[in-house]
Amino acid sequence: MKSNTLHIETLIEGCKKEDRLSQQALYDQYAPVLLGLCRRYINVLEDAEDVMIEGFYKIFSNIRQFDGRGSFEGWMKKIMVNEALMWIRKKKLIKVELNEKWPIPQEDMDLQNFELRGSEVIPLLDQLPVGYKTVFNLFVMEEYKHREIADMLGISINTSKSQLILAKKRLKEIVENKKLKNLKPII
Template sequence: MLRLIPFFSTETQLIAALRRAEGRAHKVVYERYAGKMLAVCTRYCANRADAEEVMIDGFMRVFEKIDQFREDGSFEGWIRRIMVTESLMFLRKSKQWRQELPLDDVTVEPDYEWADASLNETDLLRMIAQLPDGYRTVFNLYAIEGYSHAEIADTLGISEGTSKSQLSRARMMLQTLVKKAELGASGQAQIRKDTYEKTQRTLGR
């Protein structure tokens, strides 16, 4: 089934217009994908202003490299890979993201069932944003983008052991954040219950 796109009948026509460097095609692509791609960049950059800058650079790269898209896969997926690459380039420039840990620093095997089924995506993304840059980068590449440790090591210029170490640390930190969130939620529920019971007693009910 063909998808209808404003100004263009199909995605193929949109891509053809991009290759002709038509301004309206640039606008359509930006409006269609900006929300999703900002979310991708924010997972890596954490700071929204930095993420927005990276996203804009990413779209510029999309428009420059459109001839390299072979149309044998998802156009959105191709854009996403460019956004991830741009995010990693930004992190490399910061010179603070490579928080490498020796394997013997990981003294506790994390519980991989750390995510409560009731935890929504917004809460999870907020917790991921709290991770140190190195942990967050490896976690995103492994758990969300589906990279192997070998691919992460090659992409980031680190060892596979470091990749595994940072992933373990990231998962342990997330597990801790989830537990804190659960305790906070139960605490708030107890406060509401106590307040309700006190109110009922005050009212003589």
């Protein structure tokens, strides 16, 4: 683990000096993870790739601002999430009024019964409306609080909570329907 940390620190220093080989190595090492993160927000692979490329541009442009406190990967992920949210806003995919009142269902569903492999998550999330998907990603995957999500998306805290509950409910329906389709009749 120590040698990996040293390797990453060397790449960061090289990127700060605008060394192309260091930038390429950093890209090669993190592109799969960061593309997966972008895909959780953006359905179309080509659009997610474009967002990831923009995110890497910002990473390389701002790498001198990374001061070593906290995880470098976490810092990059935050940039990618912000890029994905900017792309969603620019495309006007989230159509939620600032004053819109969303009913908050009484029952909150936990995710303890959701045991999914990483390869199963993106196709499931792709079936959600953009608002549900975005709030679900920010709350469950990125661990933001509803206040932060509301501020990031320009929505109310109650809208964030409602979108999360509805996303969980819809995911549960999708998973249950998938299980029913996979059952084979006993003859």
